Amino acid sequence: MLRMVIDNKMWDKLRLLLPKPKGRHGNNERLFLEVVCWIIRTGAPWRDLPRDYGNWKSIYNRYSRWVKKTFSGYF
DSSP states (O other): OOOOOHHHHHHHHHHHSSSOGGGGGGHHHHHHHHHHHHHHOOOGGGGGGGGOOOOHHHHHHHHHHHHHHHHHHOO
């Protein structure tokens, strides 16, 4: 069983800040943010991501693209 940290009230506010999902990777933005929260909260390596969240490598690749696109002007 997964522990979710983004409740409905928080999600209603966050979804307005996110870009509209494109393609097959945008199906579940809330779950994607839950994964990012889990990684930050636990400090675990991506390979230790619980299977309930999905394939760690696919999610890591999505996260990597998201960071590069979102924060490319900051570094």
